[in-house]
Structure formats: structure tokens, C-alpha cells
Amino acid sequence: xxxxxxxxxxxxxEVRAQARRLGRLLAEEGHVVLCGGLGxxxxxxxxxxxxxxxxxxxxxxxxxxxxxxYVGIAxxxxxxxxxNVIIVKSADAVIxxxxxxxxxxxxxxxxxxxxxxxxxxxxxxxxxxxxEMPDEALELLDLxxxxxxxxxxxxxxxx
Amino acid sequence: xxxxxxxxxxxxxEVRAQARRLGRLLAEEGHVVLCGGLGxxxxxxxxxxxxxxxxxxxxxxxxxxxxxxYVGIAxxxxxxxxxNVIIVKSADAVIxxxxxxxxxxxxxxxxxxxxxxxxxxxxxxxxxxxxEMPDEALELLDLxxxxxxxxxxxxxxxx
Amino acid sequence: xxxxxxxxxxxxxEVRAQARRLGRLLAEEGHVVLCGGLGxxxxxxxxxxxxxxxxxxxxxxxxxxxxxxYVGIAxxxxxxxxxNVIIVKSADAVIxxxxxxxxxxxxxxxxxxxxxxxxxxxxxxxxxxxxEMPDEALELLDLxxxxxxxxxxxxxxxx
Amino acid sequence: xxxxxxxxxxxxxEVRAQARRLGRLLAEEGHVVLCGGLGxxxxxxxxxxxxxxxxxxxxxxxxxxxxxxYVGIAxxxxxxxxxNVIIVKSADAVIxxxxxxxxxxxxxxxxxxxxxxxxxxxxxxxxxxxxEMPDEALELLDLxxxxxxxxxxxxxxxx
Numbered sequence: 001x002x003x004x005x006x007x008x009x010x011x012x013x014e015v016r017a018q019a020r021r022l023g024r025l026l027a028e029e030g031h032v033v034l035c036g037g038l039g040x041x042x043x044x045x046x047x048x049x050x051x052x053x054x055x056x057x058x059x060x061x062x063x064x065x066x067x068x069x070y071v072g073i074a075x076x077x078x079x080x081x082x083x084n085v086i087i088v089k090s091a092d093a094v095i096x097x098x099x100x101x102x103x104x105x106x107x108x109x110x111x112x113x114x115x116x117x118x119x120x121x122x123x124x125x126x127x128x129x130x131x132e133m134p135d136e137a138l139e140l141l142d143l144x145x146x147x148x149x150x151x152x153x154x155x156x157x158x159x
Numbered sequence: 160x161x162x163x164x165x166x167x168x169x170x171x172x173e174v175r176a177q178a179r180r181l182g183r184l185l186a187e188e189g190h191v192v193l194c195g196g197l198g199x200x201x202x203x204x205x206x207x208x209x210x211x212x213x214x215x216x217x218x219x220x221x222x223x224x225x226x227x228x229y230v231g232i233a234x235x236x237x238x239x240x241x242x243n244v245i246i247v248k249s250a251d252a253v254i255x256x257x258x259x260x261x262x263x264x265x266x267x268x269x270x271x272x273x274x275x276x277x278x279x280x281x282x283x284x285x286x287x288x289x290x291e292m293p294d295e296a297l298e299l300l301d302l303x304x305x306x307x308x309x310x311x312x313x314x315x316x317x318x
Numbered sequence: 319x320x321x322x323x324x325x326x327x328x329x330x331x332e333v334r335a336q337a338r339r340l341g342r343l344l345a346e347e348g349h350v351v352l353c354g355g356l357g358x359x360x361x362x363x364x365x366x367x368x369x370x371x372x373x374x375x376x377x378x379x380x381x382x383x384x385x386x387x388y389v390g391i392a393x394x395x396x397x398x399x400x401x402n403v404i405i406v407k408s409a410d411a412v413i414x415x416x417x418x419x420x421x422x423x424x425x426x427x428x429x430x431x432x433x434x435x436x437x438x439x440x441x442x443x444x445x446x447x448x449x450e451m452p453d454e455a456l457e458l459l460d461l462x463x464x465x466x467x468x469x470x471x472x473x474x475x476x477x
Numbered sequence: 478x479x480x481x482x483x484x485x486x487x488x489x490x491e492v493r494a495q496a497r498r499l500g501r502l503l504a505e506e507g508h509v510v511l512c513g514g515l516g517x518x519x520x521x522x523x524x525x526x527x528x529x530x531x532x533x534x535x536x537x538x539x540x541x542x543x544x545x546x547y548v549g550i551a552x553x554x555x556x557x558x559x560x561n562v563i564i565v566k567s568a569d570a571v572i573x574x575x576x577x578x579x580x581x582x583x584x585x586x587x588x589x590x591x592x593x594x595x596x597x598x599x600x601x602x603x604x605x606x607x608x609e610m611p612d613e614a615l616e617l618l619d620l621x622x623x624x625x626x627x628x629x630x631x632x633x634x635x636x
Contacts (some may be wrong), residue, residue, distance in 0.1 A: 114239070241556055403556075
């Protein structure tokens with residue numbers, strides 16, 4: 001799956017460690033990591049994913065040259081904050097780490113689009129699913145996706 | 160000034176009445192009303208502004224034909240939720256009425272861009288300024304804008 | 319109607335005079351002028367429209383502050399070249415003056431969307447309608463729009 | 478490098494064969510293939526690249542579900558034609574095959590952004606470089622990129 005990881009462009013060492021661990025776990029499960037391609041949480045999650053041999057996609061507000069060094073595929077939108085919409089829309093699910101209003105906009109857009117949003121210490125908005133640790137975030141992610149699939153399958157069988 | 164009014168595409172009669180009153184007040188002060196161009200709060204605020212002889216701009220997610228009948232200038236973006244970014248970015252200030260996650264995304268984007276956001280019964284996000292009634296929202300709007308101007312002037316004088 | 323006028327950000331005095339005359343004519347017929355909001359052809363057409371008391375909308379690649387002084391409503395997209403799509407998509411018809419590759423992209427997008435495109439000394443792309451002078455461009459515009467309307471009416475009557 | 482291949486959503490068997498061969502060649506040289514993710518030329522180039530074990534990115538106008546089956550990474554923009562800007566902006570160079578006005582818009586945008594554009598039987602716009610066959614397109618691509626690099630290096634050394 002394509003999993004978006006969103007969070008601050010600046011972050012504490014603790015959040016950075018969590019993002020990196022999350023990147024590793026996602027890559028080990030074979031997921032593609034989508035993010036905004038810049039620093040902080042975005043860089044850490046790409047770093048972790050790359051260490052585990054995973055594929056990372058940075059969807060940038062500006063030019064390709066702005067991508068952090070762990071971005072594998074750089075999508076240069078030149079569209080500023082509107083790239084937040086693309087990150088979320090391209091994702092099967094979103095994991096949000098601590099961040100400011102940009103992160104909040106991504107959580108809001110994901111909920112608007114009906115995507116599962118796991119909040120790993122991020123904004124507490126109704127509709128998000130809370131996780132304490134990266135490993136728990138991944139378990140919740142798998143659970144969410146399988147639940148939505150089985151719900152969809154049941155709906156398909158009925159019709 | 161160009162003032163964005165954001166809020167739900169569906170709304171209660173009370174919110175509709177507030178949005179319409181707000182539209183009137185904005186138009187009477189000579190402001191251009193920007194909004195998403197669809198129904199609910201967007202339609203009511205355009206209706207009020209038009210009744211007062213004001214200019215209304217609908218920045219639409221899809222085609223021009225989707226605009227409510229009180230939209231004067233229809234900007235057809237064809238960009239879905241990314242049009243939220245344009246509404247907010249084109250505004251000198253944002254007034255938010257009750258709405259769901261789309262409205263939340265606009266509040267978040269406006270705060271991210273450093274624009275004044277007045278919450279008239281909308282999401283309670285740190286950084287927004289609360290108003291109870293349309294008239295109060297307008298007073299707060301004028302206050303905000305004049306404060307930011309005088310702050311900017313002082314800064315310019317110092318440098 | 320909302321008529322987009324596209325063309326170079328830099329232009330010769332002759333083209334500038336044509337754009338200004340075109341703006342006047344459009345405003346006198348009651349059309350809203352849409353453009354990219356910057357200099358050259360965009361500034362001249364806004365200038366002409368404003369002189370005739372018309373309404374001008376600048377759909378900008380960046381910030382509102384980048385608008386030329388004849389722009390009435392400034393739409394700040396922050397989306398760079400992607401704003402070309404919005405200019406064209408918001409227009410009932412497009413009039414193209416001389417310009418470079420940005421202008422060509424707008425002509426191509428307009429033709430892709432099935433909009434009438436009148437080329438007033440601009441790129442010679444199959445599907446555009448050639449005009450020699452601003453007055454002729456306006457006549458062709460009226461003709462195009464009325465033809466398309468009657469074609470649509472006939473189609474509606476048949477179905 | 479990230480190479481965008483653009484062309485019609487419908488195409489002749491000959492063009493399809495060329496696009497597929499081009500995809501293979503690009504993948505064999507280790508390039509990532511960017512495209513619009515839909516049918517015709519876009520599907521054929523992805524097919525060829527995938528057959529050669531390459532990585533393909535589809536930058537879609539709508540939802541992820543619209544991607545052809547050879548797309549590896551699906552970027553869902555929901556932005557319609559504005560996604561053309563992202564395809565081109567994310568590319569180090571563009572190879573254009575036959576297509577209609579959408580393809581023309583991508584060529585124009587690429588030239589506007591100063592990217593090398595190789596026209597493999599596509600629109601004949603000043604500034605594009607003509608190729609007759611996929612193998613020639615790839616040679617021209619390598620030549621263009623190395624020339625631009627050495628030009629940039631010389632400029633850097635001078636300054």
C-alpha cells in the first residue's frame with residue numbers, strides 16, 4: 001500500500017526517532033512511504049524506510065531540489081500547500097505525527113476524503129485513531145485496512 | 160479587502176441566517192466576499208452580500224456551472240479540495256462558520272499562512288479568534304486588520 | 319461572460335495597445351476580464367478594461383501582492399504554472415495575444431477543454447480562430463458564443 | 478533520472494509499439510518513467526518499463542483507481558489538467574509522442590520551465606528536439622543532459 005506519513009518540518013529528537021522507526025516498519029511490510037519530502041518528520045520517516053530498503057516518495061511544495069536526501073522519487077508540484085491534498089489523496093491511509101497547522105490541514109483533508117488517519121501523538125481531532133508507539137500505529141493501520149476491506153466485500157456480496 | 164467566509168456545504172437554518180447577515184455586513188463595508196461557491200454557508204453568505212449590492216467570488220472545486228446563483232465571479236479550478244488553498248490564500252482574513260473537515264482544513268491552512276481567522280461558532284483551534292455573532296466577527300476583523308497594519312508600520316519605521 | 323485574455327508578460331508597444339483596446343471593448347460589452355494578473359498583455363488588458371469601468375480578475379501564480387495595479391479581484395493561487403489551467407477553465411472563451419510558451423500552454427489547455435480560442439496574432443495552432451484586430455476578435459467571440467449556444471439549444475430540443 | 482513520457486490517451490498500434498520500446502530503453506538505463514498514468518501512450522510506456530524491471534510513476538488527473546495496470550506508484554492529484562504541470566515539473570527531461578492538445582500543453586509547459594523536450598513524432602514546436610525512433614530519442618536525451626550539465630559546470634567554475 002501507499003502510506004502517507006505527515007508531521008512537522010521541525011521535530012524533537014523523540015519524534016524523529018519515532019518517525020524513523022515508523023519508516024522502517026512500513027518498509028519492512030512492503031509499503032511505499034509517501035510524504036511531503038522536506039525535513040523533520042518527513043526526512044526521518046524516509047531515512048527509516050530507506051534503511052530498510054523501502055521506496056520513498058516526496059511530494060514537494062516546490063522544486064525537486066528541495067527533497068531530503070532519503071527521498072527516492074521526487075514529485076515537484078510547485079503548488080505550495082496544495083501539495084498537501086496530493087499527499088493525502090494518493091495514500092491508502094495516513095499516519096500523523098506531531099506537527100503544526102500544515103499537519104492539521106492534512107489530517108482534516110484525509111478525514112474529508114474518508115481515509116483512515118492514525119494519530120501518533122498528533123492533533124486530537126474526532127475521527128482519528130490514536131496510537132502511542134510506531135508499532136501500535138502499524139497494527140492499527142493493518143486492522144483499519146482489513147476492516148474496511150471486509151466491509152467493502154460484504155457490501156459487494158450483498159449487491 | 161477580500162474576506163473569505165468558509166463553512167459547511169450543508170447547514171442549519173440558524174447558521175444560514177448568520178452567514179447571510181455576515182454577507183450583508185461585509186458587503187456594506189465594501190469588502191469582496193470569497194467562498195467555495197457551493198451551497199450551505201457559501202450560498203447564504205453570497206446571498207447576503209448580493210442583497211447588499213456586494214461582489215461575491217466563488218472558487219469552485221469543479222466547473223463554473225456548480226456555482227450557487229449568488230456567485231458573481233465564478234473561478235472554476237477543477238482541482239477539488241486543493242481549491243481550499245486558493246480561497247484562503249486569496250483572502251486578507253478568514254471568517255469560519257460551522258462546518259466539517261473541509262472547513263477545518265481551511266482554518267488550518269489559513270493559520271499556516273499567518274492569516275487572521277475568526278471562528279464564528281466553528282472549530283476551536285488554538286490561534287483562531289472567537290466571535291459569537293456576525294456583528295462581533297466584523298468588529299474583530301477590523302480590529303485584527305488594523306492591529307496587523309500598525310504592527311507592520313511600526314516595524315517598517317524601525318527598519 | 320467571463321473572457322480570458324492571455325499573452326506575454328512582456329510585450330511590444332503595439333501588442334500593449336491592442337491588449338488595452340481589447341480590454342476596453344470587453345468591458346464596454348459587459349464582460350468580466352480574466353487574466354494571469356501580471357505585466358505585459360495582462361496589465362494592458364486590465365488597464366483598458368478598468369478605463370471602461372469594467373471588472374478585472376487576476377489569477378496569480380503566487381501572492382496577491384504580485385498583481386498589476388489594474389487588477390480588481392486578485393486570486394492568489396500559489397500554484398505557479400498550474401494557475402494557467404484555472405484561468406482557462408474559468409473562461410467562457412479565450413483571446414490569445416502574442417506570448418511565449420506559457421501562452422501556448424493556455425491555448426492548448428483551452429482547446430483541450432473545448433473552449434473557443436481566438437488568436438489575435440498569437441500561436442497558430444489548428445483549432446484556434448484568427449483575428450487581425452481587437453474589434454474583429456470581439457466580433458468573432460460573439461459569433462462563436464452564439465453559434466455554440468444555438469447548437470446546444472438544437473441538441474437540447476432534439477433530446 | 479526521472480523522465481516524463483507524454484502522449485495521447487489513445488494511440489495507433491505503431492505509436493504504442495514505440496512507447497513500449499521507449500519504456501524498455503528508459504528502464505534499462507535505470508531511469509524512472511513518469512507519465513499521466515492513463516491509457517494509450519501512458520500505458521504502453523509503463524508496460525515497456527515494467528517489462529524491463531523499471532519503476533513507473535503515474536501522476537493521475539483523478540483517483541488512484543484510474544491508473545493503468547503497469548503504474549508502480551500512483552500519485553492521485555484530483556486536479557484534472559493541472560496534473561500536467563506536475564508531470565513536467567517533476568521530470569529532468571520530457572519525451573513527447575503523438576498526442577492532442579493535452580500533449581501540446583505539456584510540451585509548452587516543459588519549454589516554459591526550460592526542460593529538454595524531445596519530440597518523437599509529436600508536435601513540431603520551436604525549441605523541441607526531433608527524434609525519429611525511440612533509440613534516437615534516448616541518445617538525444619543523454620546528449621542533452623550531459624551538455625546541460627557541462628554547461629552548468631563551466632558556469633559554476635567561472636563564478
